[in-house]
Amino acid sequence: MSNATTDTMSGTTTDGPIAVAILGAGRIAHSMAATVRAMMADPRYSRLVSLYAVASRDDDRAREFADRYSIPVSYGSYDDLLADPRVDLVYIATPHSLHAEQSIMCMRAGKAVLVEKAFTVNADQARDVIAASRDTGMTCVEAIWTRFMPSRGIIDGVISSGVIGEVQSIEANLGYPTTGKARLTDPRLAGGALLDVGVYPLNFIDMVMGGRPVARIDTTMSAYSTGVDAQNSMTLWYEDGTMAAATSSMTSVTDRIGSVRGTDGYILCRNINNVESIEVFDGSHQLVSTHAIPAQLTGYEYEVASTATALRAHAIECPEMPHADTLRMMELMDDIRERWGLRYPGE
Known part of the structure; x- marks a missing residue:
């Protein structure tokens, strides 16, 4: 160089x-x-x-x-x-x-x-x-x-401002029809919706919750013909009572919305995979504020x-x-897959 x-x-x-x-x-x-x-x-x-x-x-x-x-x-x-x-x-x-x-x-x-x-x-x-x-x-x-995008700081700022009150529930989803890509359906390549797109709703939730421990998980999935997960649903229950629901799919188009719901209002984030807009609503469902996302080169x-x-x-x-956050998310996905009975070859 x-x-x-x-x-x-x-x-x-x-x-x-x-x-x-x-x-x-x-x-x-x-x-x-x-x-x-x-x-x-x-x-x-x-x-x-x-x-x-x-x-x-x-x-x-x-x-x-x-x-x-x-x-x-x-x-x-x-x-x-x-x-x-x-x-x-x-x-x-x-x-x-x-x-x-x-x-x-x-x-x-x-x-x-x-x-x-x-x-x-x-x-x-x-x-x-x-x-x-x-x-x-x-x-x-x-x-x-x-995790690195400016939208993360904007969402954190809205929550910490108290405008939506105390966070009680979170919901996030992501899905694209991608079964035509061989690597995503091949269990030998750790295919399936969870590791490809499911990481995004789970990370969205984890960022809002600040890494707090999960007390209980309720989850299910539908299997693709190769045995990997085609679609899944995961509900995480936190020790403080907060409920978070995540879904992901490699067979359907989803609305990609992330929502954070509090005692006094809620936040809607459009496209959790690359947040395009952040809207804040009060308890009467009136739009309180809209937060623009800074222009980016590609997002990466x-x-x-x-x-x-x-x-x-x-x-x-x-x-x-x-590293602690990366490991926590991998442990969470291991726990989810264990509940499904999904193991990849070589594990």
Whole structure:
């Protein structure tokens, strides 16, 4: 990397943009490539990150991807990426079932990682990845973009203002017909609605509740022909009596609304996967206020910037999604799947 020095302890750059490499060349990898390219052209981020490389198991596919986004380096194997000392941060964009192995592999090679959700297949794998982060001192972050977006702070501010009173219940849903994508129906790749889209309503709820412990779970799912969950419903009961309901589906289009309901009013958030508007209503269902969402490049820039900033500070986690939050969410999803009797091959 030009005009950059390297920290001899961690192998990461301390001057010049963080060199980002993308591992995998699927749909979400394209979204991340477009994001980092946009960040490079934005004065807020241009000195922070640079899109340096892409790796795929197919050399031609990697080269085509690199050409499309003007990426300087492409690799036809993951080992080649690991061997390049110029790579600082690896965005892992492969199926869930590969995240743990690849994250640990990257960190042991001196690369920080931004791992696409779901972080891993299960909590045991998450513990292994987090342990590797602590052992190596490498930054390791789950790429659940809603945790990093400005909308999170806006929702928190409305709740803390007291305008809706004390929160009593929460509801969130997300669903898209995606059964045509083989990886999402394959149990060997940890497919199903929960790990693909169900993470968003559960994270929406967890952000509102501030990580408070769940006292009881009532849940059910309908299975796809391959055995993974096609649709699911989850009701979480908290120790203080708050009720939270989450649903997700890979067979139907849902309204994607998140609602936070209090003793004096409620909040409606349109599109919990990337909040588009926040409306506050009083106890008479009258609109009290509407909160605009700041313009964004793609929405992924916030998680990239936070991870790069943590890497510069030699921190192993980000405040928006610390390891404790990632592990808590993986444990919650393990608990839910156990109640369904859904286990993936190899677990």
